[in-house]
Amino acid sequence: MSHASYELKAVARERVGKGSSRELRRNGLIPAVIYGDKQAPIAISINTNEITKRIHAGGFMTTVATIDLDGKKISVLPKDYQLDVVRDFTMHIDFLRVSANSQVSVQVPVHFINEEKSAIKTGAVLNIVRHEVELHCPASDIPEAITVDLAGLKVGDAIHISAVKLPKGVTPVIADRDFTIATIVAPAAGVAEDEEGSAEA
Numbered sequence: 684m685s686h687a688s689y690e691l692k693a694v695a696r697e698r699v700g701k702g703s704s705r706e707l708r709r710n711g712l713i714p715a716v717i718y719g720d721k722q723a724p725i726a727i728s729i730n731t732n733e734i735t736k737r738i739h740a741g742g743f744m745t746t747v748a749t750i751d752l753d754g755k756k757i758s759v760l761p762k763d764y765q766l767d768v769v770r771d772f773t774m775h776i777d778f779l780r781v782s783a784n785s786q787v788s789v790q791v792p793v794h795f796i797n798e799e800k801s802a803i804k805t806g807a808v809l810n811i812v813r814h815e816v817e818l819h820c821p822a823s824d825i826p827e828a829i830t831v832d833l834a835g836l837k838v839g840d841a842i843h844i845s846a847v848k849l850p851k852g853v854t855p856v857i858a859d860r861d862f863t864i865a866t867i868v869a870p871a872a873g874v875a876e877d878e879e880g881s882a883e884a
Contacts, residue, residue: 690749690756691733696726704775713773717750717759720780727752735773738764745789745825747781760787760822781822788856790815791826793864797834802867807838810866816844817856826850831864841866 696703696714704714711731718724727750737743743761750757759778767774781787792815803809816829829849831842843861855862 688747688749689737690751691729691737692751693727693729695752696728708772708774713776715776715778717752717757717778717780720782720785722780725752729776731773734776738773742827745791745827747822747825748778750778758782758822760789760825783823785822786819787822787825788817788819789825791818792828793831794828795831795833795865797832800834801836802838802840803833806870808868808870809833810868812863812865816864818849818853819856820850820853824850824852826853833867836867838867838869 693715694712696707707714707728708731712728713731713734715727715729716724717727729750737748743764745760747758747760750759758781760781761776762779763777765774765776766772779787793811793813795809795811798804798809801807818826818829820826826849829847831847833842836842842864844855844857844864845861847864849855
């Protein structure tokens, strides 16, 4: 389902704060925190090159990793990371500690298939309301993506979350309504529909 797991080596940080973080970055390391699972947070540092490679490989936020902290193996899911807006440089990462039974909420990308078997083939426009959907799922079985089949759809049709086959044990975080993922619109209405879609999202 999800991307293959991987392992990162980390070192515990004794000092925290801006000065300490700047010193770490100068030495090719990124400050990070492991939290959750009713345990005290752990401040760590990770090799900058290794983590940057993982972020750019795709699926970073939906892949459970193992952190080797001085020989102790900890299963984690990346929950947030900050980038330097100017240099696109990773500044800090938050990891959520997970176990085999953990349930997590993750943003999963939406993939569309069979565009050529829908009204898009004859000039209609696919108006994507949600490029990602937030899902509750087992940490051990996070979907890499959810797939929307467009075959047979006509202008005016809308795809709601209820039409998407989700894996076992996976449910949308938004549970109080059958929200729209995308619509098929006529070319002239594409811009107006898109603005409405953005507002709904």
